[in-house]
Amino acid sequence: MVDDTAPHPKSRGAARRAQRRGPTMEDVAEVAGVSRGTVSRALNGGAHVSPEALAAVHDALRSTGYVINQSARSLVTRRSGAVAFVLSDAPDRLFEDPVLGALMRTCTQLLAERGSSLMLMLAGTPQERERVLHFARGGHVDGVLLVSVHDGDPLAAQLHETRVPVVVCGRPPSRGPAFPYVAADDRDGARLMTRHLAGRGRRRIATVAGPRDMAGGAERLQGFRDVLGRRASRRVIAHATAYTIDAGRDAMTRLLDTCPDLDAVFVASDLLAVGALQALRHAGRAVPADVLVGGFDDSAIAPATTPPLTTVRQPLPRVAAELVEVLTQLIAGRPASSRVLPTELVLRESA
Amino acid sequence: MVDDTAPHPKSRGAARRAQRRGPTMEDVAEVAGVSRGTVSRALNGGAHVSPEALAAVHDALRSTGYVINQSARSLVTRRSGAVAFVLSDAPDRLFEDPVLGALMRTCTQLLAERGSSLMLMLAGTPQERERVLHFARGGHVDGVLLVSVHDGDPLAAQLHETRVPVVVCGRPPSRGPAFPYVAADDRDGARLMTRHLAGRGRRRIATVAGPRDMAGGAERLQGFRDVLGRRASRRVIAHATAYTIDAGRDAMTRLLDTCPDLDAVFVASDLLAVGALQALRHAGRAVPADVLVGGFDDSAIAPATTPPLTTVRQPLPRVAAELVEVLTQLIAGRPASSRVLPTELVLRESA
DNA sequence: CTGAAAGCGCTTACAG
DNA sequence: CTGAAAGCGCTTACAG
Numbered sequence A, B: 001m002v003d004d005t006a007p008h009p010k011s012r013g014a015a016r017r018a019q020r021r022g023p024t025m026e027d028v029a030e031v032a033g034v035s036r037g038t039v040s041r042a043l044n045g046g047a048h049v050s051p052e053a054l055a056a057v058h059d060a061l062r063s064t065g066y067v068i069n070q071s072a073r074s075l076v077t078r079r080s081g082a083v084a085f086v087l088s089d090a091p092d093r094l095f096e097d098p099v100l101g102a103l104m105r106t107c108t109q110l111l112a113e114r115g116s117s118l119m120l121m122l123a124g125t126p127q128e129r130e131r132v133l134h135f136a137r138g139g140h141v142d143g144v145l146l147v148s149v150h151d152g153d154p155l156a157a158q159l160h161e162t163r164v165p166v167v168v169c170g171r172p173p174s175r176g177p178a179f180p181y182v183a184a185d186d187r188d189g190a191r192l193m194t195r196h197l198a199g200r201g202r203r204r205i206a207t208v209a210g211p212r213d214m215a216g217g218a219e220r221l222q223g224f225r226d227v228l229g230r231r232a233s234r235r236v237i238a239h240a241t242a243y244t245i246d247a248g249r250d251a252m253t254r255l256l257d258t259c260p261d262l263d264a265v266f267v268a269s270d271l272l273a274v275g276a277l278q279a280l281r282h283a284g285r286a287v288p289a290d291v292l293v294g295g296f297d298d299s300a301i302a303p304a305t306t307p308p309l310t311t312v313r314q315p316l317p318r319v320a321a322e323l324v325e326v327l328t329q330l331i332a333g334r335p336a337s338s339r340v341l342p343t344e345l346v347l348r349e350s351a
Numbered sequence C, D: 001c002t003g004a005a006a007g008c009g010c011t012t013a014c015a016g
Helices: A009-018 A025-032 A036-043 A051-064 A070-077 A098-113 A126-137 A154-162 A186-199 A217-231 A245-258 A270-282 A316-331 B009-018 B025-032 B036-043 B051-064 B070-077 B098-113 B126-137 B154-162 B186-199 B217-231 B245-258 B270-282 B316-331
Strands: A082-087 A117-122 A143-147 A166-169 A181-184 A205-209 A237-239 A264-267 A292-294 A311-313 A339-341 A344-346 B082-087 B117-122 B143-147 B166-169 B181-184 B205-209 B237-239 B264-267 B292-294 B311-313 B339-341 B344-346
Touching (some): A025 A036, A036 A051, A082 A098, A082 A126, A098 A117, A098 A143, A098 A270, A098 B126, A117 A126, A117 B098, A126 A154, A126 B098, A166 A316, A186 A264, A186 A311, A186 A344, A205 A217, A205 A245, A205 A270, A245 A264, A270 A292, B025 B036, B025 B051, B036 B051, B098 B117, B098 B270, B098 B316, B117 B126, B126 B154, B143 B154, B181 B316, B186 B217, B186 B292, B186 B311, B186 B344, B205 B217, B217 B237, B237 B245, B245 B270, B264 B270, B316 B339
Parallel strands (some): A082 A117, A082 A143, A143 A166, A181 A339, A205 A264, B082 B117, B166 B181, B181 B339, B205 B237, B205 B264
Antiparallel strands (some): A311 A344, B311 B344
16 A cells, blocks of 8 residues: 555646646656656757657647746756847937838847847946846857947947857947958948939039948948049038938038038938938928939838938848848857848939 | 865866856855855845845955856746847838837836846747747746737737736737736827817818727727717728838828818828828828828827928837836736826927 | 766755 | 755766
8 A cells, every 4th residue: 555645756746737837847758758858858859869759758748838948958058049139329219210120120030030039238328238248248148249339339349358259230340359240331332322323413422421430331431432532522521420310410401501512412321311301301402303312221211201212222131131140150159250241222213 | 184186166166167157156155255045145135144244245246257147047036037028010010110119229228227138029920929928938038018919919818828927018909818008098199189180270181090900090090080070981081001101101092082172181100191291292282281190109200201290299218117117017926007198299390 | 769867056945 | 144955947978
């Protein structure tokens, strides 16, 4: 006769389940009639597991409704399964930009397909940056996607010290650590647009450049200069203070002041172009009759401006895909190199 | 004489550090001259720890550069420290909307202040939804912020079964599970705008309503009807198929067809209004001279449309704050009730 | 192929 | 107030 009141293995599992803990790997093993180790192996690729055991485990998995405990797994594998999407610039107004949304969305999706998650992190303030570093050092994330870095950004250098895998979106400033990056070919895109403007017979071509210290800005301005040479005098260049509609309006207004006879303008982002169009309208200049306006990005807003915006397309889905790909390589310990993706001119009505 | 070659406790820690594992709580305890338990207590509020021990631990914390291992902590506390921000609708075009960006940004920030992280998750496809459920069941997230649910969304019901804390952004469909929600007062906002339109002497007021099955849409339409009564015939209502610029243009075009004599239109979102303005312009109707246009949201695009958009402000920062607050309560096991936040009219030039 | 066992780094009753 | 110890749920050499 056995003492039925004595606790035995089976009752433990039952009790645990009763208190809503969810089945553990031990429970699955019990149901499948194998050991915990075998269940684990079956879950992780199924190498060194017999077909029968595999089948039994799979049955047990569904019958128990097993869900792995990621914390327990992470504790031993030292992989969190998450990636930080870090907005390195003061992101107050950054979120207005559809470009960012598109990037975030595609990254989230591609990461999910690889079983990883996107953790959104802000890094505009010192405390926020400290938090990012903390996450990197503590292994809370396996890698970081660094978006919108600007010159002299302290975060990049600090991240470098943590040795966490990092890939930068956009060409990073030359003075920071040499992280791999993925960027659209900003310079060539700017050349494409500037040439287009010049090709339409305009003589006085100006540009609203991006903020001086931000990724992409310098490249696009350089492309503009490549085509225009000495004609690209300072009077013809206005730097926006941020990538926002308001900043675009202000910069365009200044441009109209310093260079009233301009007949075309290359604006370094679509959002800036929305502002530039406003300023032009306000000044009574017709687009494209009096002034040709070319944007950059081909974001969701471009076809919706008045008139619809001729712009340079950044291949955002590809940027996102390469970003995720490169980071995945890095996390796996494999080397990965930067990629620069081609841009293309998208003709609409503004130029 | 002691055998110096024998491994002893201290050498273990040193070896571990050498292989770049980072200091553990054990190391901190050793440096502070206390036990691991005391370090843990010091870290978790410092209750039942003497001032001296506390000081010693804090010194050791900085001198060792200790960073907690979140996985280990989560394993025992059953708290992940992360919250899922779930985009329940097919999010293809959703990310265009600055409203979403603002919401995400503020939530991320407020969550960070409370030591939690925002995990972005898409839930447009069955696989994506399954992933969300998996995360909820597996405790990978402590709670979920459900954004943009629509009628008949299967995710809500399934999430309910997992018993994970959920708070919905926007008024959830009446037939789903009764999650607490945080919403702007859509109905009252719509009334405000419709009354404003009527107050400016317009006789033929139409509306571009949101998609039939989406959160907010029904409420805003109801508010419109509240004011207009029987005058709100079907001819005067066009439903957009999504909250996008394109859908706004299409809906406005249809409206112009069915109700060519309209002299004012209440558009259920700013992004839709951008499209509506395009359609109006294309049809040669001057805004506001011929047609008054009122939007909803007061998103970043509103001041930048042509003409600047009169709209209804949703208090997004407050929505985000309440969302985080309610979810925090729920996670802590305290009950929390829904909140509806007041909206206000923002007068610009379109109406 | 498979099981027993050690170990990942914490937290938290339990004694004292 | 504090330490010793159990335990959270996994993975992964190590034997067999």
